[in-house]
Amino acid sequence: MSKRIDVKDLNVYYSSFLAVEDISINIEAKSVTAFIGPSGCGKSTFLRTLNRMHEVIPGGRVEGEVLLDGDNLYEAGVDPVNVRSQIGMVFQRPNPFPTMSIKDNVLAGVKLNNRRIPRSDAEELVEKSLRGANLWNEVKDRLDKPGSGLSGGQQQRLCIARTIAVKPDVILMDEPCSALDPISTLAIEDLINELKSDYTVVIVTHNMQQAARVSDKTAFFNIAGTGKPGKLIEYAETATIFSNPSVKATEDYVSGRFG
Numbered sequence: 727m728s729k730r731i732d733v734k735d736l737n738v739y740y741s742s743f744l745a746v747e748d749i750s751i752n753i754e755a756k757s758v759t760a761f762i763g764p765s766g767c768g769k770s771t772f773l774r775t776l777n778r779m780h781e782v783i784p785g786g787r788v789e790g791e792v793l794l795d796g797d798n799l800y801e802a803g804v805d806p807v808n809v810r811s812q813i814g815m816v817f818q819r820p821n822p823f824p825t826m827s828i829k830d831n832v833l834a835g836v837k838l839n840n841r842r843i844p845r846s847d848a849e850e851l852v853e854k855s856l857r858g859a860n861l862w863n864e865v866k867d868r869l870d871k872p873g874s875g876l877s878g879g880q881q882q883r884l885c886i887a888r889t890i891a892v893k894p895d896v897i898l899m900d901e902p903c904s905a906l907d908p909i910s911t912l913a914i915e916d917l918i919n920e921l922k923s924d925y926t927v928v929i930v931t932h933n934m935q936q937a938a939r940v941s942d943k944t945a946f947f948n949i950a951g952t953g954k955p956g957k958l959i960e961y962a963e964t965a966t967i968f969s970n971p972s973v974k975a976t977e978d979y980v981s982g983r984f985g
């Protein structure tokens with residue numbers, strides 16, 4: 727299942743430092759949304775508020791609302807662990823458990839969520855998740871070998887398989903290709919394109935060609951200066967952001983004049 731995200735008046739803090747200010751944004755289900763902007767404007771910080779990972783950092787807190795199909799993730803009584811199983815995350819550096827087998831890596835997230843699964847179901851889930859991550863054909867003959875034996879691009883797809891196995895509604899990706907070579911990057915981009923038929927995908931990227939290639943909508947964030955909060959400057963169809971943005975700062979950024 728895929729769900730929409732509506733963010734209302736969100737402020738994001740590290741202790742007393744306001745890192746991201748007053749974000750409101752509506753992200754459609756079954757779409758890919760790219761977050762772009764110069765370093766330090768708060769893209770990753772904001773991304774982490776979408777599955778309550780921000781509060782894991784000491785002093786990390788938010789004001790405002792993040793609604794997943796209308797349900798506020800920050801309402802009292804909501805279990806953040808449950809939120810993170812609905813909204814999965816893929817990080818910059820592939821982070822499979824190195825000594826764990828490929829198969830167990832795929833199942834690791836499911837087991838962390840304390841779900842017990844019978845062996846035959848587990849095998850089916852492993853295959854389905856690896857197929858979903860476009861990795862099955864490359865690893866089907868070595869499922870019991872350690873995840874660390876894979877290439878960087880394969881490891882990142884393994885991490886995506888691990889995320890998919892939990893059956894999330896949304897997949898957040900924080901610069902998922904920044905540690906990968908161009909071929910592996912294209913494999914991940916193809917995969918993102920396929921993932922959007924089942925999931926809502928949000929990706930932070932520094933690579934503007936990548937944003938243009940993979941996303942339906944793009945959000946441009948900016949920062950007025952060091953110590954100032956990051957803000958959402960413009961959010962529109964990706965084609966509009968790259969060819970006909972409304973705000974001068976967006977145009978300057980996408981045309982490479984700063985950042």
Ligand SMILES: Nc1ncnc2c1ncn2[C@@H]1O[C@H](COP(=O)(O)OP(=O)(O)OP(=O)(O)O)[C@@H](O)[C@H]1O
Nearest residue numbers: 740745763764765766767768769770771772783956
């Ligand atoms: N753990 C932290 N504690 C305190 N401040 C932090 C922490 N992480 C990030 N920040 C600050 O929050 C602001 C936003 O950082 P963030 O990493 O979200 O930006 P970004 O746009 O993702 O940057 P980049 O593109 O370089 O990854 C910056 O001023 C940063 O220094």
